[in-house]
Amino acid sequence: MIKISEHVSQIILRSPFLIEALAEGLVNVSSLARKIHPEVEQAVGKTINYGAIIQAINRMDTGKLMNLDRNMRQFFNQMTDISVRSGLLDYTFLNSETLLSKQVDLLKAISKQAKVFYSFSQGVSETTIVISENMGIELEEIFQLEKMLVKEKDLSSISLMLPAGNQFVYGLYYYILKELALNGINLVEMISTSNEYTIVVGNKDLDKAFSLLMSLKHR
Template sequence: MLSIATKVERIVMDSPFLSEGLRRGLINLSELARQLQPQLESDLWKPVGQAAVVMALRRVSERLPAQGAGAQEIALARKTGQLTARTDLVELTWRESARTDACHRELLARADRRGDMFLTVTRNVNEAMVVCSRPLIPLVEAVFDGECLLARLDNLNAVTLQLSDESHRTSGVYHAILKKLAWDNVNLVNMISTHSELTLIMDREHAGAAFAVLAGMVTH
């Protein structure tokens, strides 16, 4: 059975708002403990005292890394040009079909891959997705003509982070990045990752805030 301290730590670490708030000293521990009591008693199947929860919260907050330390610095490459912004993107999602592979091949073969054009093609279990620069939309729609379009999102921007080659060995790399964005109320539409790059897709209105947050995490 989980202890109170272990359960409290899991609750805090699962919430970017709680972990960041505790790290910054912005949260009243007694009030937070009072609000967590019902959940803890339900999960642990036993009465939980408020003083014990406060003590567990205090110990968790003392172990949280200082601002700017830890995985979020390790994640980013130590070189210039770590952030790349793209504007005026469109995301289209189709239902998976027998033609999906052929559509992908045709699109990649015909697409204009100039440096100012953005294009990613993703296939999941039941859906296929394309994120591209707006000028490529006529080609994309022609290639996928007749396929079942599930969703289209316009007015998107993207920020690509250059990660270190060892980022895949660092625990919490993505969590550190997403926590910072969530704390600043930046909503992400999608994420696209490769070995050493992470591209975050968001509505245009959130792009400026996202870039500012990520630029602050870059190490030089």
């Protein structure tokens, strides 16, 4: 039978939020015990009191918690490159039966240009396109019959080239987003591929965001 302490550890180790907060002594242990109490009882299969959970939390190995944070920092040290693109526009259109064909026309126009930044994300009801400013007029001509929901300008992107295997590192994006959120940087868009993570921010936030992301690599 798995002990109460092992169930508590499994629950807490699922969340990088709790791991970091516990390691830094920022969590009210009594409140955390009340929060996870139902899940621990269900896992153990019997009634247990809060005191047992509080005791299990207090006995957790903080060295193990800090080691997870250390591993994350070592991972960021392996980033191979950080690149910046400025002069971007962000468009969001309502999905329609003709929107896809308009994207094909846009790709044909892009193929005639050099070094154009282009990314699109299609959701259930809308599609977002991030593109270089020099393609803005042409894009708007191609999509003139589509319903534009949002247009944002004065944007830049920062792309992180992540080490292979990043798909298996839990909490990775949390560490990035936490740094940006704590410093009041608003994200306009996030773009992700297997080994590349790109954020789009306003030009006013570019320098600060770039410095913070560089600090992850060299911290």
